[in-house]
Amino acid sequence: MSYRDAVAKRIEGDRDALNRKGRLWEEIASGYEKEGQNGVKSVLVKRSSGITQKFNRLLRDLERKLWDRGND
Amino acid sequence: MISLRRLTIKGFRAYTEVKEFSFDSPMVLLFGENARGKSSTLNAIEWCLFGNECMGKGTGIRERINWELPNRNTKPPNVSVMLELEDKEGRRYVISRSLAPHGRRRGLEEKLRINLPEGGLVEGEEAKARLQQLVKLSFRDFLTTVYQHQEAIRAVLTQEPRERNDAIDRLLGLSDHRNILTGIEAARLEKERREIGTSFDSFAKEVEVALQTRKTDLKERAVKAQQKGLGESQLNQREALKIAEGAKDRLVEFAHQIGLGLPEIRVPKEWKGLSQFERALEREIKRFRSEIPEVMRQQDLFRDRSRITELREAYRREKENEYHARRKFQDFIREKGTGKVLDEKIKGVLEEIGKKKKTLEKTDARATLVRDALEYLSSDVKGAQDRCPLCGNKAANLAEHLKEEWEERIGGEVRKLQKEIDNLRTQLEELEGSSQEYDRLKEGLESAKKRANEVNRRIAKVLAREITERDDPYVLLNKRLGSIEKELKELEDVVSSRQDILDGIAHLLNQIEAIVDILNGEEKMRIVEEIEASPEYGQMEELKDELAILLDDIGKIKEAVGEVSHEEARQKIGAAEKLIDNYFRQIAGNPSVTNMRFSVKVDSRTARNHYEFKDQNGEDLTPVLSQGDLNALALSIFLGMATSGAVKESFGFVMLDDPSQSLGSGHKEKLIDILNEVLKDRIVILSSMDKELQDLTFSRITGAKKKYVFSDWTPEEGPGVKEE
Numbered sequence: 047m048s049y050r051d052a053v054a055k056r057i058e059g060d061r062d063a064l065n066r067k068g069r070l071w072e073e074i075a076s077g078y079e080k081e082g083q084n085g086v087k088s089v090l091v092k093r094s095s096g097i098t099q100k101f102n103r104l105l106r107d108l109e110r111k112l113w114d115r116g117n118d
Numbered sequence: 119m120i121s122l123r124r125l126t127i128k129g130f131r132a133y134t135e136v137k138e139f140s141f142d143s144p145m146v147l148l149f150g151e152n153a154r155g156k157s158s159t160l161n162a163i164e165w166c167l168f169g170n171e172c173m174g175k176g177t178g179i180r181e182r183i184n185w186e187l188p189n190r191n192t193k194p195p196n197v198s199v200m201l202e203l204e205d206k207e208g209r210r211y212v213i214s215r216s217l218a219p220h221g222r223r224r225g226l227e228e229k230l231r232i233n234l235p236e237g238g239l240v241e242g243e244e245a246k247a248r249l250q251q252l253v254k255l256s257f258r259d260f261l262t263t264v265y266q267h268q269e270a271i272r273a274v275l276t277q278e279p280r281e282r283n284d285a286i287d288r289l290l291g292l293s294d295h296r297n298i299l300t301g302i303e304a305a306r307l308e309k310e311r312r313e314i315g316t317s318f319d320s321f322a323k324e325v326e327v328a329l330q331t332r333k334t335d336l337k338e339r340a341v342k343a344q345q346k347g348l349g350e351s352q353l354n355q356r357e358a359l360k361i362a363e364g365a366k367d368r369l370v371e372f373a374h375q376i377g378l379g380l381p382e383i384r385v386p387k388e389w390k391g392l393s394q395f396e397r398a399l400e401r402e403i404k405r406f407r408s409e410i411p412e413v414m415r416q417q418d419l420f421r422d423r424s425r426i427t428e429l430r431e432a433y434r435r436e437k438e439n440e441y442h443a444r445r446k447f448q449d450f451i452r453e454k455g456t457g458k459v460l461d462e463k464i465k466g467v468l469e470e471i472g473k474k475k476k477t478l479e480k481t482d483a484r485a486t487l488v489r490d491a492l493e494y495l496s497s498d499v500k501g502a503q504d505r506c507p508l509c510g511n512k513a514a515n516l517a518e519h520l521k522e523e524w525e526e527r528i529g530g531e532v533r534k535l536q537k538e539i540d541n542l543r544t545q546l547e548e549l550e551g552s553s554q555e556y557d558r559l560k561e562g563l564e565s566a567k568k569r570a571n572e573v574n575r576r577i578a579k580v581l582a583r584e585i586t587e588r589d590d591p592y593v594l595l596n597k598r599l600g601s602i603e604k605e606l607k608e609l610e611d612v613v614s615s616r617q618d619i620l621d622g623i624a625h626l627l628n629q630i631e632a633i634v635d636i637l638n639g640e641e642k643m644r645i646v647e648e649i650e651a652s653p654e655y656g657q658m659e660e661l662k663d664e665l666a667i668l669l670d671d672i673g674k675i676k677e678a679v680g681e682v683s684h685e686e687a688r689q690k691i692g693a694a695e696k697l698i699d700n701y702f703r704q705i706a707g708n709p710s711v712t713n714m715r716f717s718v719k720v721d722s723r724t725a726r727n728h729y730e731f732k733d734q735n736g737e738d739l740t741p742v743l744s745q746g747d748l749n750a751l752a753l754s755i756f757l758g759m760a761t762s763g764a765v766k767e768s769f770g771f772v773m774l775d776d777p778s779q780s781l782g783s784g785h786k787e788k789l790i791d792i793l794n795e796v797l798k799d800r801i802v803i804l805s806s807m808d809k810e811l812q813d814l815t816f817s818r819i820t821g822a823k824k825k826y827v828f829s830d831w832t833p834e835e836g837p838g839v840k841e842e
Binding site: 048049052053056057058059063066067070071074075077078082083084085086087090091093094095097098100101102104105107108109111112115116117 | 174256294295297298300301302304305307310313314317318321324325328332642645646649652654655657658661662664665667668671672674675678679681682683686
């Protein structure tokens, strides 16, 4: 059994969590097979930066609203 | 098991011309100095079987990064490797892998072909699938059980535990797991989670503080509004607009009353326009305060009062100056006379001086005569030398007599006259000084009179009437001041009542401002509340949670990778443990180690494998192992894995590349003895530059041997390979 399948089998959780982790593992493994360690890193950084960028954009907008309109 | 029978190489790395190798003996030695093409030979087998899989970072071998496959001196590049394999049923397959320019852009195209034992040829994807069926092993397993790479030994030789664990993972074919764990760590997502968490908490705190501040502000503003006479029910937009209407009406009426114009000011429809309305009304109130006719009259009167008070003071001052100047002048005249008297006195003194001077001149003439006579008598001239020319008396010693006479009669007279003249001159100086003082005092008096007249002229102008000798300007000014004060008193009440009206309107504006402040605060509080309840705020929380879930998932995957890696390591070590122990003790020949226990643990923090080598007493061996022992350990693990069946479907050959890097003579002998065991069921391809190892191979290997000597490598022809 390849390491890819072995890890996929090892991942646990309910159906949703399993699907989610399974997809993430597929992305990680594909990234690794394409570009090695950097491939893994870029998959994860891309995933998290998608979240952090959205978060930071919302935070910036709300902070501006708070300081421009919610303060004297 | 798959056996290797024949290898043909052309244009691959060190090779230019076609070279062929046959593997019909169990021991094949590739012998020669460094950089003669030995490793390229082993690499060619590897590449033919696995293609691009054996290149790049993913291999875990540092030298494979930017690995250049085609030989640089072969133009155009034309790589071709052919490998003849034989399966356990004796069927032969010819694997051909090539790399050559393709198309106009001269890119290199890789081609794979397999000549099948049953006849026929397969290419491309079909060939790839067929090769996988035949080889069965992954490239990782190939590196673990077939091809002992130089770097695998070098890495084990390190004393740094993490690097050694990494190297052993590679020897066990677990590089992928370790690399993935390293890639996960390199992403540093915990830092992202902390930052997002901190940012969110900090913003939530800011929102909370803003809400509290707004609430406190509103309470304070309500108190201020009450202090300005507003009831709680008035603190709203409707009341604010109503008060604004009232203020505007009152200002319009006031303007009408005092006869001043007022630009059109509209009461806004919403409270937000009230600040502008307030500013406009304040501006007009300020203007009215200064433009009320009574106020302007007050200002004129204040100006007049100030001017008259100043004139009155000037008049008093100048009159006093004139009085003092006159008094001094009159006192002087009384004491020293008028200017005319002084002039006549000066004239008299001058005449007297003139007379005295004439007398002095005459006296001086006689004196000259006497002096001449004395000079004559003092000379040797003979004559009437005994009669005095002054007194006419006879004198025996005329010269002596004359000296006495001159002193008595002329000297005294001259001194007396000179003294009289001096006295007269002193008198003249005094008189002249007095005359100048007279002129100065007279001039001072005239000037004082002139200034007093100027003040009178100004008074006449201010009072708008002529001032005659009969008038007392001081009294006239006082009278005028009295009338001004009276008028000012009358105006004060009127102005005060006007200002009261304006104060009333200003108070209404203050009330409006207080309500606007409250409405403004309420709006800001609403905005802060909206922020807290906004979908964006909720999304931020969701994103924070999403990142936490992502990190949790990554953590779980990391654990799974670690577990798989650990389990696989444990299985492989379990399968090969005895052989590895046996090989290690044989090669290292360390009498203090009667048993080497090779085990694996999991580092709970990194999820990585941590390998332990303990002696029969459970003591850690790594701190006491020499470089040769560590080399022996690396070879033992490789040979153990290669021969134990830890990886199924293994090849019928192993390739050892420079295995004796740090081995001593004793170690080498033992290694050859072990290879004798290995040779029983597989071919050993041994690449080395070590003469001692070569000699040991030929003296101690009991099976058939073949030796390829690599020498005289040239860029044009590649390695010179000779079979011995």
